[in-house]
Amino acid sequence: MIRHTVFFTARDPDDRDTIFAGLDILRANPHALKLHVGRNLQTDDIPGPQVDFVVYGEFADAAQMAAFKAHPLYAESIRIVRPLRDLRVSADVLIKDEGD
Template identity: 45%
Template sequence: MSDRTFIRHVVLFSAKDKADIGRIREGLSMLADIPHSSLFEVVENSRVDAFSGEIDVVVYAEFKDDAALQAYKADPIYQQAIDLVRPLRDKRIAADF
């Protein structure tokens, strides 16, 4: 077990149309303007793992605690990003640990 005192938030996205990957990345990058994370990244999958190429974009963020994560999700920018990205994405898989 880890004695880490922060929450890692990882969200994986696949695009319905690969031509929209850039738009998905740009829409998710809006989330960087939300001030509650201590680290925030949006990157395209480098596809180094030959067995798992279905993920196109990854969001990685760190939050000091659950309250910070919940404040991030409650920010109006979060909903704006969802509204922009949801029609373009196929899969969305999230994990918090």
């Protein structure tokens, strides 16, 4: 299994609702085992930058994640979000079993 986590920040705080809507359309993409889109609650008291949004997905394998990224909803999300975001950080973790 691949766990895919992506963090986003808005360039302009006034665009947060539009960015969230653009990310949220990813939930209709059928090529994920799980897909969550959320706003960061920003409850961490450690000083420094905070991200605005987190996208978390689970994929059976690299082929399923590639199918997710090839789907038209993924392209539509990019079209909406990319011009409005500042930061995008992505991490993919291969999980061999739940004990890893």
